[in-house]
Amino acid sequence: NAGVTQTPKFQVLKTGQSMTLQCAQDMNHNSMYWYRQDPGMGLRLIYYSASEGTTDKGEVPNGYNVSRLNKREFSLRLESAAPSQTSVYFCASSEGQNYGYTFGSGTRLTVV
């Protein structure tokens, strides 16, 4: 089973460039999430989607947009990248309450 697949694994952007991080899950989970991991900060929620057709802001949504394309796919877009968005981004999915998450392997993004 693939679980949660993220692409790309690595990306370097120049300030002001845009890009979309892709995420797909094959577990038929309803909920999907985007987190960023920064040193000393743990994982912080950017956006989430409770179910197909819905999206909501998390703790650190500024500078990002998301699209829940269908039940499988949840993308994260940076419209105008900034050095402060240099981070490791993780996508996750879950069945529902009290089931925990399955994470993808992450995208390491550097904005120069």
Added chain:
Amino acid sequence: DQQVKQNSPSLSVQEGRISILNCDYTNSMFDYFLWYKKYPAEGPTFLISISSIKDKNEDGRFTVFLNKSAKHLSLHIVPSQPGDSAVYFCAASAVGRGAQKLVFGQGTRLTINP
């Protein structure tokens, strides 16, 4: 405002001994707690969880303890093995409709020395 805190950035333990990782939380609405393990260049993987109606949950070498009055949980690994060397995150969520939003601590890097 960090709702979930892991105050020890790192911990070093000898192989075969007990590893104890600690986590504190401030939000009394949290009712479900989890521990995740993360190796370099990989995503976090689920390790063990506990509901607020319990004070202990065991799974093999891993035991999680929850002290609701102190708003504190801990993960015990015994005996510790070299493969346990990783970053450990505690996480918490509150009951509600829809998605389960997890709030994570900063992580503790555990190193098991042979």
